[in-house]
Amino acid sequence: MxxxxxxxxxxxxxxxxxxxxxxxxxxxxxxxxxxxxxxxxxxxxxxxxxxxxxxxxxxxxxxxxxxxxxxxxxxxxxALTLSDSPANxxxxxxxxxxxxxxxxxxxxxxxxxxxxxxxxxxxxxxxxxxxxxxxxxxxxxxxxxxxxxGRAGPTEIRRHRMHDWPPLAKAANQVAERTGAPFIADMNGDFRDGHGALPIAGPTSHRTSSxxxxxxxxxxxxxxxxxxxxxxxxxxxxxxxxxxxxxxxxxxxxxxxxxxxxxxxxxxxxxxxxxxxxxxxxxxxxxxxxxxxxxxxxxxxxxxxNHAALVVLAHLRKAGVQRRPQRNHNNTIFRYSSGLPGGVESDMALALSSRASWHAVARRIANFSPLIMAPASRGSVSLPPDGGPAPLVEFNLLGSALDQSRLADGLHRALALVTAPEVACLIGRPVAASRLQNAARFNAVTPMNRMRTHAIATLMDLVPGLGDWVIGNMGAPGGGLAELLSDKDAVADYIRANVTPIAHxxxxxxxxxxxxxxxxxxxxxxxxxxxxxxxxxxxxxxxxxxxxxxxxxxxxxxxxxxxxxxxxx
CATH class of the missing domain: 3.50.50.60 (FAD/NAD(P)-binding domain)
Known part of the structure; x- marks a missing residue:
């Protein structure tokens, strides 16, 4: 009983x-x-x-x-389907x-x-x-x-002030000004394409979560x-x-x-x-x-x-390293229209960052990400074939040929940005990221990783060419971004192998x-x-x-x- x-x-x-x-x-x-x-x-x-x-x-x-x-x-x-992409x-x-x-x-x-x-x-x-x-x-x-x-709600929203932007964001804004792209101070109220200041959850002191x-x-x-x-x-x-x-x-x-x-x-x-x-x-x-x-x-x-993404990386030279604000992640983004048949207005974005992770090496890496903001592809969540506790998630990010074309176009736009003189003086050789597992082992926040990444970052600052070598080991084999984009078939293969969903x-x-x-x-x-x-x-x-x-x-x-x-x- x-x-x-x-x-x-x-x-x-x-x-x-x-x-x-x-x-x-x-x-x-x-x-x-x-x-x-x-x-x-x-x-x-x-x-x-x-x-x-x-x-x-x-x-x-x-x-x-x-x-x-x-x-x-x-x-x-x-990222694609069960049959043609690994589970990550x-x-x-x-x-x-x-x-x-x-x-x-x-x-x-x-x-x-x-x-x-x-x-x-x-x-x-x-x-x-x-x-x-x-x-x-x-x-x-x-x-x-x-x-x-609104000014009375529970969720605080702010933007980083332009004078606090890191060098990479300031350089991107100079490119925008020179090429006639408008500055969007309020991306939640001014919906034009342009280079915009990203709204962020919380004041400078802390995150505001739900x-x-x-x-x-x-x-x-x-x-x-x-x-x-x-x-x-x-x-x-x-x-x-x-x-x-x-x-x-x-x-x-x-x-x-x-x-x-x-x-x-x-x-x-x-x-x-x-x-x-x-x-x-x-x-x-x-x-x-x-x-x-x-x-x-x-x-x-x-x-x-989901919003499909690719990543372009480059070594940030000392003049490009983010010094302030110290606890900052993202500052600005380009919102743009691909103009491709089937695309819609503001269907793409080009994100940029000079601090991709918590450690010192990440502060020496510039990141540029073409993003599909209005995806045409559709995936599914279904019961797993093995009867396990986790769902089968297939994003099918390239289910539409339009999405493949927009990502290829996005890589060309990323190349135009990183080779612009305002940006090029801050970075080394850009590569299309492919072997990111080489850096993933440093993501865990441990004293050993802190010590290792500080030592590597110091050497990247001091030893000529080392930064490009480190970044090159995270890139697609066979050369830099420019070399990749000279071969249309290689671009298509690269996109299929490296397109990734973000957490949207x-x-x-x-x-x-x-x-x-x-x-x-x-x-x-x-x-x-x-x-x-x-x-x-x-x-x-x-x-x-x-x-x-x-x-x-x-x-x-x-x-x-x-x-x-x-x-x-």
Whole structure:
């Protein structure tokens, strides 16, 4: 009798259970619990970061948390497909605040056409004019005010002052001025192509994550909000076509949380994986994996999108080394239109940085990355063929020939920038990065790596030609960037071998009209055909915005929180 009682899960009742304490989950927990009659449970599988115990590497205004494996799921993904590209580690956060606690802190909204496109695709009420109030409400923009910006929101946003830019960013701006590209001081309000100052999450002293902004001491003190970390959702509970709650494994034992609504905010890789394992998805796939079909939604796990990237590297000479601000990651970016057939306005970007990682060697390396901001290719998240615990992630980044062409064009534009006299005087021979595993061993923050990288960096400063040799060992075999671009076939082979997704996974449970067979949720985030279940993260994006996804996810969570509270009223 006592043994049976010990294995019986506790049962608790809530109005809302939020599965995932990432960027979106923290917003929802705050906004829904602000109504004192709502009982809210927030479940996070990773470490909690209460205000008195935020780890130093998460607070760091340089994103040193990016390389801490303690904050990441051990998920791998294929840049192309299972059959033609290896599975490489992916950046998918497992910590309170999710990606906002480990990402590069860039806070771009995208462009108005992104959201007007969502509405045109069936996400009614998600056009630019409808989402702008939520972008305003969530932010405290320290630089800009007026009708496009907010000053009272919980999320601080700033830009580095031009006089504080490192030499590489200043040189790029000189190239822009000489070539007639406008300077975009406010990339979240001025949507022209040009060379822009990147908006960043937080003041100069620390990172602002979703957890620090929305789960403050005052919010955590609410009696109607329960936060459980180091816990994982095991299974949804259903009564016919209604989701009635979820079974959760906690450090104290199993819990059955019954709820009016269950809201899944696990991110665009794990949300579809969780739904598929619950029998919510394409019946053909589910049956092939022996999963009972509980609700047929063919679109679950399809429409995966990401911003595809390549990397060009060069040794930064002493005059180009970033001296201030010391704890800075990114300063500026070029937003541009490829002009290729099938491309759209502002479909590309060229990012540049003079500090790619935490250590001294990285401060001697210039980085230039062509990025596809409006991808045409689509991938998928599906159940793994081996039946393992991690999803099969296939980004299929070159599924569209347009994307291959845009990356090739982006490499030529990168060459034009690095050979411009303003930039060329700061760097050595540029190479197309290919063998980055040669540098990956230095990413772990250890005393030994600190000592080794300091010694190597000192030698790179002092020994003529050593910097180019070090960087050359991270480049594609056969020469520098210029040599590569002289051979069209070699460029195509290089792109296929080296294109990589960045941490902007989106689209795998997309919003749409209820009659759309591939839509997973309606414009209120409700899973079509089921009661009591919503999705409220980057999964619901019909298309990925032309910017980093963290700020749009905050907006989505704010807007869906408001929709839930309005429906409740």
């Amino acid at each position: 006592s043994g049976a009682a010990a294995t019986t899960p506790a049962v608790q009742d809530y109005d809302y259970v939020i599965l995932g304490g990432g960027t979106a989950g923290c917003v929802l927990a705050n906004r829904l619990s602000a109504r004192s009659t709502n009982r809210v449970l927030l479940i996070e599988s990773g470490l909690d970061t209460p205000p008195e115990a935020v780890p130093a590497d998460i607070l760091d205004p340089y994103p040193s948390s990016y390389v801490n494996p303690a904050y990441r799921w051990p998920i791998r993904g294929h 580690p992916l950046l998918h956060a497992q910590v309170m605040g999710g990606g906002s606690s480990i990402m590069g802190m860039i806070m771009l909204r995208g462009v108005p056409a992104d959201y007007d496109g969502w509405e045109a695709a069936g996400a009614r009420g998600w056009g630019w004019d409808a989402v702008l109030p939520y972008f305003r409400d969530l932010e405290n923009d320290l630089d800009f005010d007026g009708p496009l910006h 957890a620090t902004a929305y789960l403050t001491r005052e919010v955590r003190a609410r009696k109607n909000l329960t936060i459980v970390a180091r816990a994982q959702a095991q299974a949804l509970t259903l009564d016919g076509r209604k989701v009635t709650g979820v079974r959760v494994r906690t450090l104290e034992g199993d819990l059955v949380a019954r709820a009016r609504e269950t809201i899944v905010t696990m991110g665009a890789l794990l949300t579809p994986d969780f739904l598929l394992r619950q029998g919510i998805g394409d019946p053909t796939q589910l049956k092939a994996h022996g999963v009972e079909v509980r609700h047929a939604r063919t679109g679950v796990g399809t429409n995966l999108q 996974h989106s689209g795998t449970c997309r919003m749409g009209a209820i009659e759309d067979p591939l839509a997973v949720v309606d414009p209120q985030g409700r899973v079509i055909g089921l009661d009591g279940l919503r999705v409220a993260d980057a999964s619901v994006m019909p298309t990925t915005p032309r910017g980093n996804t963290n700020l749009p996810v905050l907006m989505i969570a704010e807007k869906l929180s408001a929709a839930i509270l309005e429906a409740q009223a």
